[in-house]
Amino acid sequence: MMRRGIAAVMAAAALMLAAGTAGAVEINFLTWGGHYLDTYNPMVKDFEKKTGIKVNLVVQAGAKDGLTKITAQRNDPQVDIWGSIQSTAEAAAAAGLLATLKPELLPNLKDVPKGFVTPTSVTVVNSARGIIYRKDLVPFEIKDWKDLWDPRLKNRVGLSYVIDTGSTLVMAALVGGGSEKDIEPGFAKMREMKPNIAGFFNTDPESVKFLENGEFAVIGYAILANFYLKLGPNSNLRFVMPDKPKFLAGIPFTIVKGRGAEREAAAHKFLDYLLSVEAQEFLTGRFGQIPANAKAKLPENLRGAIPEPPLTNVYDVDWGVVNANYAKWKERWDKEIQSR
Amino acid sequence: MRAGQQSRLRLATLIAPGTLLVAAFFGCLGVLFVQSFLPSAGMGRLGDGFTLASYAAFLGDPFYVGYLLRSIAIAVYTTAIVLVLGYVVAYHMTLCGRRMRLAISIVLLVQFFTSFVIRTYAVMLVLGRFGIANRTLQAIGLTDEPLRLLFNEFAVATGIVLTAVPYMVFPIYGSLMAIEPNLRAAAESLGATRRRIFWEVVFPLSLPGVAAAVVIVFLFALTSYIAPGLLGGGYFDMIANLIYDKAVNAQDYPFAAAAAVVSVATTLVLVYLMQKGFRLAIRGTER
Amino acid sequence: MHGIEFRDVAVRYGSNTVLHGLSLAIAPSEFLALLGPSGCGKTTMLRVLAGFVPYAGSVLLDGRPIDAVPTHRRGIGIVFQDYALFPHRTVAENIAFGLRMRGGAAAAIGRRVEEMLELLRLGGLGARYPGQLSGGQQQRVALARAIAIDPPVLLLDEPLSSLDKKLREEMQIELRQLQKRVGITTVFVTHDQEEALAMADRIAVMNGGRIQQIGTPREIYARPANRFVADFIGRSSLHPVRVAGDADGTWRCTREDGTALRAVGPASASPGAAFFLSVRPESIALAAPDHVDPALNVLDAVVEDVVFQGGVSHVRVRAAGGALFACEERGPGAGRGPGERVRIAWTPEDGILVPE
């Protein structure tokens, strides 16, 4: 009897404690690891100091992995806010996994161009795509996508099909006069490039490592953010953003459906924080990205590496078409391109 | 009554974690099994109904079955190579001095506890375009251009072999150490030379350790993911790479599940046959 | 038949000297027991003979040194303490092992194996694995395997120590008969003195890496060469004494308390020398408190305790001056009890003076 009494008192105390802490909302933020974590950690702390909302960072191996996680958690969502890439954000939206954004909770949206906003996502930053290469291992200056087919690059180019959801193939199709809607020229151009291909990589860290140890002299389609910190006047790496077309990947942020009104509001608050001028300049400075907020300044180091905004000739990939054909193309790619 | 309840409770708390693990494991396998029969609705969505389409897609295409066959082939011959290397190391450890034995153990354990990725990159330092092997070949003038030692089957096999050696050494070393030293003395007194002592006494009695190690290494090799991923350069993907790619990149869960189910079933059959073969060879050595 | 000789054999493990320059000759067809407490170096002697350990000095077989001959060519038969049967080989394969190593024809090997199975009463067990045999059967297989190769010498390292008492006694007889029949020179290691006394032609008593005494069982028992042997073999009452002088071929000596006794001892003894007086229990007679016999050593004593064992009673008495004596009384016994006053008596020839 005595024991039961004590237990009841303790349970009551625990309930009160729980109620007390319930005021402090916690949200889960799914994003990439490594340098991204180092970047977001101080921002999350700053945000918590300002709002009292605690943000837990959850790591995805890649945008596709993030999509896999969100999909698997469909019935019991664990993520509140998710930063990924356009193709995965669109796939998640199509699968009905995402909440419709509430512009009234995002005051900073007024400074973001309309093109960066969809009903379920806001592009927070834009990341430049292009060719990155080792100046010491490439005997000429690479300027254009067509240079990837230069015979002097025999056995020197590293590629990946999965990077940006098949964008390498789309680029090849555009070079060959086609597009994602007319992919045949892409496969033809890729077959033509085979003598130049040294190998294929699957993850961002692999591409960095292979360029560093010289296994690849060129990454044929590269994400600037992965190499940004290694660039500079003394670096033997050089990044080119070829014109016609330019590839620019938005980093869309989305809010996951089904986490409750309170968490959803907190997630909006965090998203709005990321769109603030201060956060934008910090974020883009760390990755060499282009801010979405028009009032934020371009990072100093980026001047020269990419053309001055506003960027022209940015290719607008139809992700609906790519997503629908992704698996089929991958099979062909494996059989026709990724084989000797 | 009270004591009985308590001990039952204690037993339950002891068994619970293991049971949970096993249940979770079989639960996952069950989900995999069920999903392999569902139609795919594209981009990670599953349809309703029952279909063998994924099995047909996997088994019906030599390109896909090739991943499994290729994986089995490389697992078989890398296991054989690792067996020879591992046995030599383990046998040497039973003969050498205490310090040498300690040194070998430390090297193997450091290797063992180093992350796969780092171990695999270490292989690259040797086989890479600017690796030790190519530098040496160029220095002695055997080749002008660096040879393509990486991003092929040879590199993948080398990676598997080098990372698997510790799994082979320790079980074999254990069974070698368990051999009664007097058995060697007895064989010697009966006129056996060193070579015959090894083949007639030591080797047969080490077979239980060999059997365990061979199964471990075979499974390790067959399920390689990082070695083909990093050292194969996309040209020698194995079955685990295919399943991962289908599940994560193509989001085709039923296909990935069907490929996984077929692979697990094939593996079970192979391991069963291996065990059976070893049991015949081991007869009489159980102590 | 073959003889063996150890000449100044010494073995050292690091700084630990295990054998201190031993010399020992074993005659052809002799059955020699190496007897000593555990750790005294018995197994090491066998290991030297088999060539398993490096040693200083020399081992000779039929007068020729075999120090340079490696083990596998010495052809010596060994039965190990734990038998060391090959667990993965059948009984027949175990017995055939040494024959195969010698490269004999399969048919000849088969015949020899059959012969051995017969000799050691292992008929019908040829196809079994060692793990399926009893201890006694395993022991016989080990023996069969060792003698199948027709070795010049058979070494047995405590072969019976893991058998139970009854089986052990059976095997002692069997082994001894087998050895006589085959006529093989045999070195038998044991720490069991009864076993050594019962089986051996001669016994070499070892202690601390040295041979203490070599002789027939009777010699060892009746004339122990020193205190260790007297104490280790059989039971004996040992008391420090000093030689006083000689009388009629025996020595007069005195105990610490002044009691005068007579005993036999080495001719080299001289007055004043310190010895131990050893008397076997069966030599001591228990007599009435008033018994007198000038031809015997007679002491007053009080019974301490009595252990009745059927045919014999072990009686411990405390003599005047405090010394304890172990005595035996045969037959149903007088039903003595503690505290009883008695006299103990023994002939001077049954008291032996042994050096420290």
Ligand SMILES: Nc1ncnc2c1ncn2[C@@H]1O[C@H](COP(=O)(O)OP(=O)(O)O)[C@@H](O)[C@H]1O
């Ligand atoms: N391999 C060895 N290394 C070091 N000391 C040993 C070794 N083998 C035996 N000894 C030592 O030598 C002494 C004699 O051993 P052993 O001949 O086996 O005695 P036992 O009379 O009991 O057969 C023992 O003190 C033992 O500890």
Ligand SMILES: [Mg+2]
């Ligand atoms: Mg011993």
